Amino acid sequence: MSLNRKYIPIVVTILLFLLMFTAGSFRYTGFFSLQVLMNLLIDNAFLLITAVGMSFVILSGGIDLSVGSIIALSTMVSASLVQQHGWSPAVVIPLVLLMGAAFGCGMGAIIHYFKIQPFIVTLAGMFMARGLCYVISIDTITIDNPFYTSVAQTKIALPGGSFISISAIIALIIAALAIFIAHYTRFGRNVYALGGSEQSSLLMGLPVARTKVLVYTLSGLCSALAGIVFTFYMLSGYGLHAVGFELDTIAAVVIGGTLLTGGVGYVLGTFFGVLIQGVIQTIISFEGTLSSWWTKIVIGLLLFVFILLQRVLSANRSSLKQ
């Protein structure tokens, strides 16, 4: 079988990543190393975790704009409880995860049972979560709890003198788990079916309500986890953390080859979508003279190209085959 058309976007994404990485390696000394690769994961662990959750949402045909705010709220709740109230991280972390999941679950339920567009509901969720941050505190809360600082500083040595962080490992595990869920579980396949056609899913007797609510729950959970990882990374809680982050996340998913209309795409694509964003940042920092806003410009261009590519591919879809 020749290269199946459905794999084209993901292959393009992977090739693009390899191309960028190779180009960087030729251009800058010290670029081609395992450590640079690891840094991509370390610096983008929270993006990867959020984007995994977002992939499911977009695959189901929805969108979740609340992810950035949930991250901020998670950092805030963590910092406040650990730092100001002296709670143990062993209690705080599960609590924050639960909070994120519950928040997502609530939005999913509203979307499904009141038949309101996900865009609107999660936009409201975004404002609400962001607002709640300021109810806790309007200032940054710095964390110096030994658990958080030690997780932040732990470097796990890899062969060849490079290292990886705990956050990056968490992100990798989440991504692997998500690939499994998307491909090998009924829930995962129901998400694809839902994105393909909600009406048909219903008539085929699939649990549409449960799947939809679960998708947003999962995204909320991933965002909360990303918030925790972000806390390790920043060692602070702040209401202005991760502003506009939902758009980075959506960009990563789309560059990963997932169709915004739902039903088509792969979590693995999202993984490379995140790496591509990381590699652009790395190249720009190696370049030295360029402003970091160039990252946005390049990502903007890439998004455009990918959406065009998908357009072209889906235009071909109508040609039949017997």
Place this chain on the structure above:
Amino acid sequence: MSTQKPILQMKQIHKRFPGVKALSNVNLRLFPGEVHALMGENGAGKSTLIKVLTGVYSIDEGSVEMEEAPISVQSPLESQAAGISTVYQEVNLCPNLTVAENIFIGREPRKFGRILWKEMNKRAQEILSERLNLQIDVTEPLYMYSVAVQQLVAIARALNISAKVLILDEPTSSLDKNEVQQLFRIMEKLKQDGLAILFVTHFLDQMYEISDRVTILRNGEFVGEYMAKDLPRLDLVLKMIGKELNLLEELPSLAEEYKDSLGEELVKADGLGRKGAIEPFDLSIHKGEVVGLAGLLGSGRTEAARLFFGADKPDSGKLIFSGRSEGVHTPREAIGRRIAFCSENRKTEGIIGDLTVRENIILALQAKQGVFRTISRKQQEEYADEYIRMLNINPPSPDHLIKNLSGGNQQKVLLARWLLTSPQLFILDEPTRGIDIGAKAEIQKLVLSLSRQGMSFLFISSELEEVLRVSGRIAILRDRHKVKEISGKDMSQHQIMQAIAGG
């Protein structure tokens, strides 16, 4: 058989939608080991009855009993669990998933919660090839296949659910003769296994061939339940439409009288072909002529039509239009040349569900005129009313959302849309699919009378009788080749069958 108790019984069912009384006082009894046909005109309420039974819609009034115990089904999921397996009208599958998944989703073979893809693909392949005689790659996404294949996949899905009641809402509308026979063989077998089957069709022959019992609906009302063998054809039609139907008998003569006189050549395919779709072929269509395309499913009928419309790019030959040699490259150009194409794929390529009937009718004309020359509201209403009357669209209100119309009525709206653009060449791909007998005759009559006024048609249909009735000339396709062209006296069912079979 009739001494048995019904396995499923619906009593005094009422269902109303805003502004429409879809069902009133309808009864239905399904017996094990019987095929029960549900008959009625477009919009009679057949699909609605099925949908209230399977929990897609709620029941306003009335009761449902299964094996003598009352049941209340709230969703298709629950109806599956209760032992009712359903193929709804129109294909309701997920085009983005593979064929195998569409058959299995919700019931995938698993081990420790992990889906076994290999096993699933293998079993899907087996079901399709052994039961439906269909050899396709089940790992391809469903959208790659034609409506007919999708229909077969939907049937395969339903067969794969072990059920006590099997419901098939117009399963044969996009199938060809062989496939229908194949399906009937399966139904016979399931019948012997004691399944109760509910079957909806607009083909009287099919009804008589397979059914034991018939329930007839008219305008949402229960007309009666009869044994098929005790119900003469004329009575059946009379009960369905409430009046005598004699349109069909008149038709052949209409076709005969005009067949000889040919106008000038309008368009000619000169070695037109596309790899993998249709081998190069020649075909000319004259002004005022109806050219039929006959052949089995997958013989390249739709593919040939798409080339005429510029929907696909040919990789050999060209389309010569009124003597000029430049071809038609895009649907836009085709529309500019006043070619219209009514696709077989009404659900994905045709109707826009959330627009009203009027807006759907006006769509193509507006697109042709461009956005700046809007059609006034008054004009729109006039057009809509005209075509609603002409094609007998039910309910006769231009402001209904088209998604709420019955399947057959949606098809009529599509025809109206293209007729309104007054095309020179009208390509009709399965135009009468899902249309009741009365309306079918109306459409055939319409084709003939328009062709007399100079409109040309390329007419594709799986129903040979229909192609024969309307066409002045028939091109026969087999395995993506044009194998024969017949016209005038040569045209007979026998001739076509032979050419199709490769004799």
